[in-house]
Amino acid sequence: MQFDRREKSNSALLSIYKELLYPRMVEEKMLILLRQGRIGKWFSGIGQEAIAVGATLAMKDDEYILPMHRNLGVFTSRKIPLRKLMAQWQGKTTGFTRGRDRSFHFGSQEHRIIGMISHLGPQMAIADGIALADLIAGKENVTLVFTGEGATSEGDFHEAINIAAVWNLPVIFLIENNGYGLSTPVAEQFKCEKLSDKAIGYGIEGLQIDGNNVLEVLDTISRLAQTIRTNPRPVLVECLTFRMRGHEEASGTKYVPAELLEEWQLKDPLQNFEDYLLNEQLLTTESIQRIRAGIKTEIDQEVEIAFNDADPVADAEEEVADMYAAHHQKVITASRVSTKMRYLDAISDGLRTGMRKYDNLVLMGQDIAEYGGAFKITQGFSDEFGKARVRNTPICESAIVGAGLGLSINGYKAVIEMQFADFVTCGFNQIVNNLAKTHYRWGEKADVVIRMPTGAGTGAGPFHSQSNEAWFTKTPGLKIVYPAFPFDAKGLMLAALEDPNPVLYFEHKYLYRNISGQVPTGYYTVEIGKANVLKQGEQFSIITYGMGVHWALDYLAAHPELSATLIDLCSLQPWDKTTVAEAVKKNGRILILHEDTLSSGFGAEISAWIGENCFSQLDAPVMRCASLDTAIPMSKALEDQFLAKSRLHQTIQKLLAY
Structure with a gap:
């Protein structure tokens, strides 16, 4: 393995070495604890540390990173204390999710890290939303999101990259190609020679690098990030590496040919970089032992402190309450001045009033800009508020819902229009597993409203007429409103926009132009949850x-x-x-x-x-x-x-x- 130090000082190289060594030693400690029966599960990233460490060191501290479950180096390089991580892994009250979720399924606004959910692909769309918020705000920031070679077969992968390409979002999509999706080799996962070639289909840059060479990863991501900050665009980076242990430890590696393990053992990122530094006389056998001893002492201490932290005490009221971000609605009384409006116009007036009140509110949906949406509810909006905030989207419901969550994470509000409520099936996972559970899992709001044009009566058949509210009423973490009159349509829309929780706003298509009523001018709200x-x-x-x-x-x-x-x-x-x-x-x-x-x-x-x-x-x-x-x-x-x-x-x- 060839290393090019470029302009890096001796102290910088030694610092990189310590960043690389630390997660490896944490992993080794976890394997000991696993054999001792003190922990129950571990997803090992041994052999892949150079990607997480190198990529993280390339990013600015205020730039978001969305890692996966083998990216311990992201968390350690961002200086999250091991005690806090260990408490998370053990389900302690001092962990990020307080025992409510496992592994790296959490986020930390303090460290600008947004963790994954088990479905692998959805976090890529969240990265789109985070990057979109930076783009609208004029920040010269990049968002880095990790995925694995297996997840590149998921629809979420394609939707997220396509959105980023169409909108020129400053996102680095990093694929860790580690050879296997659990036990399925890459030859059975995709036909293309290189995963980076998938970039061609989306008109963006794609490149493949040695993911085990920490300097190559660091320099590549640094160079890309620097140019993307001033010339926003997405880039797809494939990092070649190998998973040296099982998908999780219980899986083992018996399905991997022995010669393949031997080949990749020779490419171990830590050993190769250590040998390089020894050759450069920046390390000695004694200094390595000294560094390792110091890290071991720290790890042992932090782990034992975490083991002694309190376990959760079940409290049903607290659990139910934490499904939602705290919000005590103060109903804004309506003006006595009113205008007669159709149901459709009341919804439009509510959205327009909200857009004027919240300059961080972004509307997204198919054909909603110049065309005004399938039902013309947003007609004229792009002229008044600009296309940065009133955004036509490709047909990709999952990515747009995920992007809405990303906008919320990065300080914005989002309203997403399902052209028909029936089409929400294509974004179902993002709604019920990301929007609905985010606050409960790690305390982050999901300030997203999803408009759901619903209902029958127009002879539109099985795919444009369903009443599907019951798909969501059983999902804790969601709020659901369904106005029947123009007055309530506007007031509930504005109440939904105020609420930091995800709200599904059902609006009946038959009522759009068939009923009218007096609608107060200006800003007012209707109480959510009141009949x-x-x-x-x-x-x-x-x-x-x-x-x-x-x-x-x-x-x-x-x-x-x-x-x-x-x-x-x-x-x-x-x-x-x-x-x-x-x-x-x-x-x-x-x-x-x-x-x-x-x-x-x-x-x-x-x-x-x-x-x-x-x-x-x-x-x-x-x-x-x-x-x-x-x-x-x-x-x-x-x-x-x-x-x-x-x-x-x-x-x-x-x-x-x-």
Whole structure:
């Protein structure tokens, strides 16, 4: 292995050596602890340290790095105390996740490190969002994100690189090609000769380097970072290396040919660099022993301190509360001055008002800039706020949701438009595993609103008409709102923008141009989690939301002989249990109405809660009126039959006859 010291001083080379040696010795300690049974699992990066150390040393301290689970050198080079890391690995209260997550699945704003989740690919889109925030803010910063050769087959890899290429984001995508994805060799993972050649397809620079040569890694990343800071663009770097131990220690390496292990043992990054420094007379056998002894003493002390730290004490209230970033909403009263608006225009007015209030708010979605979005809700926005903040995106829902989280991490707010709520499936993992869990895991907010144009009634068929709110109402960490009127549409939008937690904002497409109402001018908010009682009646109560509100209003208007309480939930997570309980107490007969399918729809949760908490006040079984348990058909006759509205009369009659 050839080393080129360039202009580096003797002290700089010795410092690099110590940075390289330290994570190796920590790893060796972990293997001893594993054999002793004092720890239960370890993902070893032995043989790959040069990549993490070299790349991290190339970055400025205020630049974000997104590592993976074999990148201990990133954390040690950023000077995170070993005691803190050990506490994290052991699930101690003093760890970054306080026992809630494992390994390097955490972030640290202090150290500008954002850890991975087990799905490997999603952090690449987060890097896009972090870099986008720097780009909009005019900072000359680079974001460095690690991935493995196995994750290059994931859609998240391609989406993230494509976004970075299209937007000229200052991101270095670093692939650690270590030969195996668990036990699957690279020959069974991809056909291309070099992973760096994948850059060609995205019109960006790609290069392959020796990932075991710490100086080559350091110099390459330093050179790239320096040019990217002044000429923002993404670059793909493939670092060739090898995983000398199992995917995790229990996996072993029996599937690796012995000669391959022997070949790569000769390329050990630490041994080769140590030999180089010995040859340059910067190290001696004695100085190596002295350095190692000092590091060993430090490691032993830090590890034992961490072992003595407190284990978590289970507290259910604290666990539930920590799913969300603290936010005590102060409802802003609406102005008495109002204008009659369509539902669609109220949403648009809410977004425009939010964009004017928050200069760090970025809108992203397909066709939302000059075209104004599929439903023209953002028409004219790019003229007023500029294309930096109103961004057309490629068709890549996963990357855009991830980028929204990255924007939030780096001080921005994001609103993401799903062109249709049905398309959210392509970004599902980012929502339920990244947005929803980030605060619980390591205390970081996810200040992202996702707009969900939803619902049937337009003959759009199975892929443009679904009511999919129940996919998310069961996911802790998400908030979900669903306005039924223009007043609430604007007020809930602004409340969602205020809230530092991820909010899914459902908006019914059929209502866009079919209902109007008075909407106050200026800034006001509606309380998230508070229902509206639209009618008071004595015979029964209807609990509903979204389009169901209008079905119920129409039905009651057509049947003046009925006396019903009508509740518009407005919010589904959290939902207003107090108002529901009062309705049960008042008349004892409850009908839950929603557009979603019957089985496992959100009405089932409401019904179960009433049964558990209000059973003694019921005069009849809780009844649900929902859509058929089928996909949504296109034909108007079939769609009308599908929708809950077609069964509303018979369900009410059944409830009253009980």
